[in-house]
Amino acid sequence: MKIRFFRCTIPLSLFFLLTIVFSYSAQATSIRLGNFKFENRSPIYYSNGQGHYCWYENMESFSRLAGNSKWTTLRGKLVDYDMTYDGICTGGESRPSTHPDPTPIRLGNFKFKNRSPIYYSNGQGHYCWYENMQSFSRLTGNAGFRIQGSRLSNYGNVYDGICTGGESRPTSHPDPNF
Incomplete structure (x- = not known):
């Protein structure tokens, strides 16, 4: 069986493979290594690229720990990603802390x-x-x-x-x- 898309015919087995790839890539799982923040949000975070993140307490700690690094601005919210919050960035082990930008879970x-x-x-x-x-x-x-x-x-x-x-x-x- 073949499925027709915009004057292009592809085998059904390839369609399912492409569907799985596109479905998987549409779900955000982790944020790549480096500094990041979200549009219209103030905290700056650091991702270790392996599913964990911490946040910089203020611009002074960001400058001290990240040097001249920049950050990537992302759309969405942290709850769109499957990552573990580790606390405040210290340059070594993260220091436990309440989340800097809490999102209430709905009722x-x-x-x-x-x-x-x-x-x-x-x-x-x-x-x-x-x-x-x-x-x-x-x-x-x-x-x-x-x-x-x-x-x-x-x-x-x-x-x-x-x-x-x-x-x-x-x-x-x-x-x-x-």
């Missing part, structure tokens, strides 16, 4: 692709975790959840513990490296 139940925890976001920058499916069912009536894009660390939201239906119960994060 409701959510989880991440290929990750098991189910969370609830209040839509105002805080979220909690359902300890198990029984508590999720009891508290939500099996309301369902959406699959959230990117990585949890890119949103800069505050983890409040286990969802209880009232005040969250403090506990360690179920997926701390995500």
Whole structure:
């Protein structure tokens, strides 16, 4: 079987291969090595080119650590990329810090692709975790959840513990490296 595009005929097997390549390349996964920032946003970040990034606290630290380097200005937001936030750039090990440009996760139940925890976001920058499916069912009536894009660390939201239906119960994060 062949598919016709604008007076060009290609074999069906090649069509599927091209579809997979174009679909994959349309999804941003990581940012290449170097300094970057986003249009209409102030923080300047550094990517190690391997899925991790940090941010420069101010222009003085950027100048001290990056020298005469420039940055690449990107469109979109950090949540469009599958990267891990490591904190403030120090020139060595990053120093843990809250995210400089948090993006609240929208209101409701959510989880991440290929990750098991189910969370609830209040839509105002805080979220909690359902300890198990029984508590999720009891508290939500099996309301369902959406699959959230990117990585949890890119949103800069505050983890409040286990969802209880009232005040969250403090506990360690179920997926701390995500």
